[in-house]
Amino acid sequence: MNLIALSLKGLRRDLRASDVRALFVALALAVAATTMIGFFLDRLDRGLTRQAGQLLGGDLVLEQGRAFDDGLRQTLRDAGLELSDQVDLVSMVSQGDAFQPAGLKVVDDHYPLYGEVRVDRGNGVEGVAHGPSPGSAWIAPRLAQLLDAGIGDRVQVGALSLSITGLIDREPDQQAGFAGLTPRIMLNIQDLQATELVRPGSRIEYELLAAGPPAAIDGLGQRLDALRDAGVEIRDVRVDRPSLGRSLERAQKYLSLAGLAAVLLAGVAVAMATRRYVDRHLDTAALLRCFGASQRQLGQLFAWQLAWLGLVAAAVGALLGLAGQAVLLALLTRFLPLELPPPGGMPWLMGVLTALAVLVGFAGPTLLRLKRVSALKVLRRELDPMPAAGWLVVAFASLVFGALLWLYSGDPVLALGILLGGLVALVVLWGVGRLMLQLLLAVLARLPQGGKVRAWQLGGRQLARRRTASLGQLLAFSVTFAAMAIIALVRGDLLTTWQAQLPANTPNYFAINIQPQERDGVESLIDGAADATSGLYPMVRGRLTAIDGESPQQQVPEEHQTDGALRRDLNLTWRADLPEGNRITAGRWFDTGAASGDGAVPISVEEELAGRLGLSLGDEMTFTIGSDSITGRITSLRHLDWESFQPNFFIIFPPGALDGFGHSYITSFHLPGDGNELLGEMVQRYPGVSVLNVEALLEQVRGILVQVTQAIEFVLGFVLLAGISVLYAALTASRPARAHEGALLRVFGAGNRTLSRMQWSEFALLGFASGLLGAALAEMAALGIYGWLGLVPRMHWLMWGIMPILGAGVVGGIGFLLSRGTRRQAPMASLRLLGET
Secondary structure, three states: OOHHHHHHHHHHHHOOOHHHHHHHHHHHHHHHHHHHHHHHHHHHHHHHHHOHHHHHOOOEEEEEOOOOOHHHHHHHHHOOOEEEEEEEEEEEEEEOOEEEEEEEEEEOOOOOOOOOEEEEOOOOEEEEOOOOOOOEEEEOHHHHHHHOOOOOOEEEEOOEEEEEEEEEEEOOOOOOOHHHOOOEEEEEHHHHHHHOOOOOOOOOEEEEEEEOOHHHHHOOHHHHHHHHHOOOEEEEOOOOOOOOOHHHHHHHHHHHHHHHHHHHHHHHHHHHHHHHHHHHHHHHHHHHHHOOOOHHHHHHHHHHHHHHHHHHHHHHHHHHHHHHHHHHHHHOHHHOOOOOOOOOOHHHHHHHHHHHHHHHHHHHHHHHHHOOOOHHHHOOOOOOOOOOOHHHHHHHHHHHHHHHHHHHHOOHHHHHHHHHHHHHHHHHHHHHHHHHHHHHHHHHHHOOOOOOHHHHHHHHHHHHHOHHHHHHHHHHHHHHHHHHHHHHHHHHHHHHHHHHOOOOOOOOEEEEEEOHHHHHHHHHHHHHHOOEEOOOEEEEEEEEEEEOOEOHHHHOOHHHOOOHHHOOOEEEEEOOOOOOOEEEEEEOOOOOOOOOOOOOEEEEEEHHHHHHHOOOOOOEEEEEEOOEEEEEEEEEEEEEOOOOOOOOOOEEEOOOOOOOOOOEEEEEEEOOOOOHHHHHHHHHHOOOOEEEEHHHHHHHHHHHHHHHHHHHHHHHHHHHHHHHHHHHHHHHHOHHHHHHHHHHHHHOOOOHHHHHHHHHHHHHHHHHHHHHHHHHHHHHHHHHHHHHHOOOOOOOHHHHHHHHHHHHHHHHHHHHHHOHHHHHOOHHHHHHHHHOO
């Protein structure tokens, strides 16, 4: 017997069957969802790996808040590294009456170490391996548009006027995320001093970029460790790839969650459709047994048939996934700092593996019935093999889904936790579903007889007559509705959280680098034009050099010894009152006054920083500011809203503690209108003060959120389609039994109208109970998922009202439509459905 040829012939015939179509659609959707997300994330990961050196700017990047000394440069050169100096800061740039905050990128003659700058110098975009020459500047097209400037015009940067000689198309080390929203201007490092922007307390980052072989970097291990201890932030291309930004990371997590939800729903659909598939093929298996087929041959025949179906579905799903990832790439392109490589083959292999795993896990145990069929079934139709035990089906499917979780998440602990939690939830759901079904039927039984209530009672009796099957469908529909609800809820709350960061009264301007002698004048100028202001906050830059008298690296937990707070200067401030948006979570706000007898002053620390560094009340922190040090004792921990667009600080001292150190001021305020009059006067009177127009940034942030919303909604569509496939498969599987019951009722005088009402009522009751149970499951699952995504958990009362009604409508509507054919055919034809092959 040629099993492969026979399986292909049987599959061609079976494609006309509704259960096989349901299997195909479910598998194709599972593969499409996983390959779409897999293709996108794989391209992103390989692109970052391939271009990590360009994105960092070199193989080794050293960063600190002051210029690097020549001795360090010579040490790196002696090790065989090529060096390039770079300075980053933010300042106001003007051209005529137009003013715009811009990110200044100051480069030397060795920039870039890798790649090339794509720039238009008047003859179209070209690639060049150098930066602008002294006296000139290259600007981003967006900055040129905002300033109404072009090549040949002059722009004012601080106290220096520069000629625009190029428009930047792309930088090789261009970073992603919100940090890159400020339009860029690039100038030569020889012009930096003339701008007069380098002042005490200015927010300036000095970077020393190095390129060379890994062996050269390895040979500098001890020197680099010493620099880290001294507070220099060091990034190694082999371990520190550029971050994609918090928003894209959240989007990645959401996409992964949605993909797994689609796989779970597809698995449920496969399990439901396989039951009908096996029931249809019992007679075929019995005939083959009569013709001499062994149990092993039967198993191989139907396994081959489903394997062919899985491979075709995987191919179709992979094509859909390839098209889908192109859509995702188009929607999220503004987040991406690089050109991505073409799609690789691994996501497609993963998609095929997913399809086969779903088939084996969710269809395998049920398919075993075909091996055990007896040849006597040809003569005695009641000799059906016993179905697989429910616990066996659930256990096997759970193991396969847990393996897929492990495979996609890469975290065995997370996969095991989700799997065990899901199994516990399934047991609880089984008990709750059983009670809910009994309660629903008891309520229907107590209603008065006759009228429209009669149809609901008949529908309830149909559910009671097939109690086990009804309970299985109830659980399947509940999981389906819960999965779709979770994806929809997360989508809504994720976007709500993002949009809540941008209230109407958000400050639309920030002013930084305000010197002490400029404070009164700047404050007066802002107060005269702004309708709201945060007030001026003093800011001192200090490096954390000791915790409880020991090196921070010795006191901090091992997993956080490379925390950024230990590798850079922190912004310190002093304040008499608790700032707006801050909330004390431990200890108490300090009283203003002198330091304690041992020289420590009370300080307040942001709670997340304290958690990472292992700090608690009473611990002491020593900061080095210039050549001096100051020690503070933690008296309170604070929770603060970093996304409030208000000045926020990790460390707050009491007034008077930092007066002797060089400092500048920062403030935020809201200006009605375009604010050009104030900005013009600010630039003329205080050219060193940088004013950031946050309104312009907010508009771009809102645009990015729209893109993320569209990407999320696109993926949500796949999950909804997978959910519909579950409904279709489950209702298709029960169609013959329902048709048989309907035929018996018609034989005993029931009309079409009565059957329609009864079937609608049966499906609607099932959908109502499923929606209610699904809402409970979604609410419980949301508690863990929201913590994973960094969202604040909350009750969704509207969901509890919508889900049961929506479930009744969806299940009732789809079930009613699928049953329409059986209501129209003769009773004899409906009775034969139980034995159709």
